[in-house]
Amino acid sequence: MKRGVVLLTVLCLLFAGATALGSSPNELVVYHWWTAGGEKEAIDALFEVFIDEHPEYSIVQNPVAGGGGGILRAQIKTMIMAGNPPDTFQITYGHGMISSFVSVLQPIDDLIKGYNIPEDVYEWGRVDGVMYGVPLNLMQNNCLWYNVDLVEELGIEMPIKSLDEFLGVCARVKAEGYVPLAVGAGMGQQFWLGTLFEAVNSALSGGGADFFVDYYAGKTTPSESEVFIDTLKVLRALIVNGFVNDDWSALTWDQASDLMATGKAVFYIMGDWAKGHFTSMNMVPNVDFGYQPFPGTDHVFIGHADCFVLPIGVDRKVAKDWIQFLTTVKAANTFCPIKGAAPFVLDAPLDVYDDITKEILGYFRDDGVAKVLSQFGAPPESYLDVFGTAFSEYFNSPEINENTLGNFDYAYEEVFLF
Structure with a gap:
């Protein structure tokens, strides 16, 4: 039996008879990781509308900082093992991530009947044909953001059409004294390097959807994959040519985005939630900052969603009303515009x-x-931490040799447990 299954089986047993943390039947205890810029503004607005529609309830929100939710997921597991689940909590929507928690989640199919979203979005999150999370916001990961003033100052023609052209532009930008590409993967957020990996990979022949469908299903050996190695080569070029900021390992994702926003860097690769961060700084889309799919990837959409789930043992009307509320147009059009996301x-x-x-x-x-479901939803939960570490080690010593490839093979085996 796989270790993840053993862990979740134990947690499931501990959940028997568990009760939510709320001291009142009218308190909704929520855990989420939206603490930065537009993200915080978006979830606060969503809570406000929910309370407007259900004035009998109150919100007890517990935001846990740490982009991508790694810190929150660890805290939730601790709460589960203590028999004190919250009413609801946020995880990334996708069959891989949800499968990592499925033994301690309630099916919600009956609560979200009539949720008018595309069928393939349902399929992104179903586990054995069952829905456990309600997806709230569509996010594109392979976004290239740029500082409009700097692009105009440097005479860069947008959009950039290919990866080779992008690397050439980065060389020009560096020569002018600016950081070409802002990167932030510090403070426990090494997994953002995986977002960079996805974008670069999708610009290569044999990459993108053709690659990730097997890669995130545990059917690839990194050291034997030509496109995996080619992706490492491009990442190496970004590092050794000085196209990324030297302090990438000390910055969080939003701190890295600030390099672009404040005119220190020209480009930034991040999902469309970055737009919510920029607009929270009073930056205007297509005036102060611009967007295009990462060069060479306009044929592929790398995406994922956030969702809320119901733990086993929670049988409170307030929690079920929350899940049903999230399926409404009002919820989508309250939350998504502020966060910078699109509605499903x-x-x-x-x-x-x-x-x-x-x-x-x-x-x-x-x-x-x-359509490609990203690293946040497609593979098992452990991928983010294990490959975040592997990519971070590679960024610190970007040599492609037998030892490097062996480390990636080992990481892959650890995630997919074979």
Whole structure:
């Protein structure tokens, strides 16, 4: 039996008879990781609308800092083992991540009947045909953000069409004394290097959807994959040529985005939640900052979503009302515009969204664009930590040799347990 299954089986047994932390039946105890910029503003607005519709309830929110939710997930597991689950908590929406928690979650199919989202979005999160999380916001990961003033000052023509062209532009930017590409993967956030890996990989021949469908299913050997090695080569070029900031390992994702926002760096690779951070700084889309899919990846949409789940042992009306509320157009159009995300709900009016979000949603709804569930949802939960460490070690010593490839093989085996 796999170790993850053993752990969750134990947790499931501990959940028997567990009760939520709320001291009152009208308190909704929520754990989430939205603490930065537009993210915090978005979830606060969502709570406010929920309370407007349900004035009999109150919110006890417990934000846990740490992009990507790694710190929160560890805390939730501790609470589960203590028999004190919250009413609901946030995890990344995707079959891999949800499978890592499924033994301690309640099915919610009956609560979200009629949720008007695309069928393939349901499939992203189903585990053995069952829904356990309600997806709230669509996010594109392979976004290239840029400082409009610097792009104009340096005479860079946008959009950049290919990876080779992007590397050439980075060389020009460095020669002018600016940081070409802002990167932040410190403070326990090494997994952001995986987002960079996904973007670069998808710009290469044989990468993107063709690669990730097997890679995130445990069917790849990194040292034997030509496109995996080619991706490492491009990452090495970014590092050894000085195209990224020297302090990448000391910055969080939002601190790295600030390098671009304040004119120290020209480009930044991050999901579209970065837009919410920029607008929270009073930056205007397509005026102060711009967007395009990472060069060479306009044929692929790397994405994921956030969702809320119901732990086993929680049988409170307030928690179920929360899950049902999240399926409404009002919830989507309250939360998503502030966070910088796009709505899944097919009948959500789009007049409240800026042009960048509309463009991103257009990519997602284009049948000619391949959809890839990102590292946050497709592989098992352990991938983020294990490969975050592996990529961080590689960034610190970017040599491609037998030892390096062996380390990636070992990490892959650890995640997929074979």
